[in-house]
Amino acid sequence: MNGIHTHRFNNGFRLALEERSTLGVSLELHLPFGSALDPEGKAGLSALVAEWIFRGAGPYSAQDLLNRLDDLSTGRGSGGVSSEHMPFKTSCLPEHLEAVLHLLGVVLREPQLQASELRSLKALALADLETMQDSPADQAQLLFREALLGKGYGHYASGTPESLKSIRHRDAVKHAGRLSLEGAVLTVVGPLDWERLLDTVNSIFGDWQAAAPEFPTAHLNPPFQMHQPSPTQQTHILLAHPAFRPSDPEWYAFMLAVNVLSGGSSSRLFDEVREKRGLVYGVHAGIQVIRDVAYLQTYASSSPGKARETLQVTLEVIAGLKNGISAAELQHARTGVLSDLIMSGENSRSRAAQMARDLWRLGHVRSLKEIQQCVEKVTLEQVQATLEGWTPELLGLFTLGQEALHVS
Structure with a gap:
């Protein structure tokens, strides 16, 4: 069946x-x-x-x-x-x-x-x-x-x-x-x-004929840098950068690139910010989608004394994605994405949720085989071309903690 x-x-x-x-x-x-x-x-x-x-x-x-x-x-x-x-x-x-x-x-x-x-x-x-x-x-x-x-x-x-x-x-x-x-x-x-x-x-x-409510248009505000003073013992840092949407032809290539950036303990952010420098306990990034708007969100928390360096290194790693990824990184990201796909696909509740997201955002449901094939056929050249067309412009910087952080 x-x-x-x-x-x-x-x-x-x-x-x-x-x-x-x-x-x-x-x-x-x-x-x-x-x-x-x-x-x-x-x-x-x-x-x-x-x-x-x-x-x-x-x-x-x-x-x-x-x-x-x-x-x-x-x-x-x-x-x-x-x-x-x-x-x-x-x-x-x-x-x-x-x-x-x-x-x-x-x-x-x-x-x-x-x-x-x-x-x-x-x-x-x-x-x-x-x-x-x-x-x-x-x-x-x-x-x-x-x-x-x-x-x-x-x-x-x-x-x-x-x-x-x-x-x-x-x-x-x-x-x-x-x-x-x-x-x-x-x-x-x-x-x-x-x-x-x-x-x-x-x-x-079938006979419920009520018209749908009219939603406002989703959009991103102009670029900003904002700080919320707080006596907390950690500085919380949130960043926003441009991203492609699931309906964009660059989606699969960009999604794999983001997996290289923040796809686990071997990702660039985890390695550079946490493992090599010990600046944070955890740091992660992911693509957020709100109706027709998508953005790359990154979160890190650090002690106040390490917060400036944490912000600087995190921004450098994100900007470095523009220069492309290696064949080994692509293969590792692909394996991780396909493994997650298999695991979630075996769970009927997760699969129903995935189908609902597809029907809601794309207007159609992708089969697991279709998703697998789209991920498998992404080439290194396609990822590089996608990243060349991507601009790592800082859309938003928000900090919560004892001291404000800014970038020029």
């Missing part, structure tokens, strides 16, 4: 199934309902609604929903929202899938939206925000993201104490009315009959 099936319903909802001879079924749903939709002054509203709809729907109380999901599946995953979407993910036995989908349909289309539950969720969110203040690394990540992307896509999904306190029941009810399946994606992995799944999903969701 194998093969990938996809379908787009008349209401804009997209479904994909990868048939597999597994004992269970994994699914992932992405709804176009993220923190970028939060109204001005109401940051955290989308995240509250994402939790609120599970606090009672149709004939089910909050506890009934929880019990029913636990009876049928492994629960609802992490919950919450990203800047772009609201996820729902779970695994279940094949014979329970229809019941899980019916329950999800009730949650999305018939939420009770009780004021008492919203008050409880706001209290929990405020408590979580208070505990986050104890993590300077998390604070640095959040402040950096907002400086780079602006409040729309950059603000913390859970909001702030001030914004949460300003949210009223009527605000949340109105915002919940923006839930829609237009542009949403549902991916399923397991031993299922495609036609039966298609009929089931269509019977539950």
Whole structure:
């Protein structure tokens, strides 16, 4: 049993199934309902609604929903929202899938939206925000993201104490009315009959015609250097550089180059910044994608006395990528990427998540074989040409610690 099936319903909802001879079924749903939709002054509203709809729907109380999901599946995953979407993910036995989908349909289309539950969720969110203040690394990540992307896509999904306190029941009810399946994606992995799944999903969701909310355009702010004073015993450093997007023809070559830069204990950043100089315990870089925007994000933390050298060496290593990589580095990166692909592909839940990202970002699902072939056929010359066309311009520098750092 194998093969990938996809379908787009008349209401804009997209479904994909990868048939597999597994004992269970994994699914992932992405709804176009993220923190970028939060109204001005109401940051955290989308995240509250994402939790609120599970606090009672149709004939089910909050506890009934929880019990029913636990009876049928492994629960609802992490919950919450990203800047772009609201996820729902779970695994279940094949014979329970229809019941899980019916329950999800009730949650999305018939939420009770009780004021008492919203008050409880706001209290929990405020408590979580208070505990986050104890993590300077998390604070640095959040402040950096907002400086780079602006409040729309950059603000913390859970909001702030001030914004949460300003949210009223009527605000949340109105915002919940923006839930829609237009542009949403549902991916399923397991031993299922495609036609039966298609009929089931269509019977539950096919007549939902609500228009999708309009998201703001994602963009990067002008280059910046910013410091947040903090008495912390470490200096947290975050950098942003240009990157290619998954839809760009240079994607695979650039992704392999970034793996050379920061793909494990043998990567350039780890070797130069940590192993040779002992400047940090850990340093890493990765490509971040927000709708049509991509950037290379690098993070390092160092003691205040070593922070300047850490920043200097890190920037030098990133800039050095422009000069290309060796054949040995490419082969090592390729092996690492393919190993990760095989390991994640064997896990049906990871595979459902990967399919959802593809359908959401690319509009189609790549098979594991297709990804493997694309990685395998990248040549050293293609990587060098991609890096020659890449400009390691510093788009953002953010530091949190005792002393500000700057570059000329």
